[in-house]
Amino acid sequence: MTLSSPPEQIGYMAELGVERTLWKPGVSRLELTLTENHLNKGGVAHGGIHMILLDSALGSALVASLKIEEWCATTQLTTSFLAPARPGERLVAEGRVVRRGKHVAHLAGEVKVGDRLVATASGTWAIWSNRPPSLMND
Numbered sequence: 001m002t003l004s005s006p007p008e009q010i011g012y013m014a015e016l017g018v019e020r021t022l023w024k025p026g027v028s029r030l031e032l033t034l035t036e037n038h039l040n041k042g043g044v045a046h047g048g049i050h051m052i053l054l055d056s057a058l059g060s061a062l063v064a065s066l067k068i069e070e071w072c073a074t075t076q077l078t079t080s081f082l083a084p085a086r087p088g089e090r091l092v093a094e095g096r097v098v099r100r101g102k103h104v105a106h107l108a109g110e111v112k113v114g115d116r117l118v119a120t121a122s123g124t125w126a127i128w129s130n131r132p133p134s135l136m137n138d
Contacts, residue, residue, distance in 0.1 A: 022094070
């Protein structure tokens with residue numbers, strides 16, 4: 001069985017400065033050093049930054065365990081914002097597969113700055129044996 005390889009960091013992930021530091025079946029880690037461009041009007045990391053990191057870290061944990069021909073997509077993601085993160089701080093987002101079935105997977109993860117918990121998430125992903133027809137190019 002051939003498992004999926006990590007995708008190249010392109011587009012918005014590359015522009016944001018996200019780095020993949022762990023990719024193995026069931027577990028993924030992404031990291032980002034906060035800059036002024038990542039902040040909200042209050043001077044702390046925008047919640048969307050946490051959401052991008054969590055959605056991507058959790059999804060990557062699942063993708064790393066999929067066969068190369070399989071496909072998945074986030075169907076639900078619940079996030080809790082627990083503490084602010086400031087410029088210069090390094091966000092570390094980890095995702096893990098909690099339970100996987102044939103068509104559905106449950107995942108969980110967190111964003112930390114050092115030992116400080118900044119955000120948590122849990123989510124559900126749909127799994128297909130092949131890319132869904134609705135996502136095929138005509």
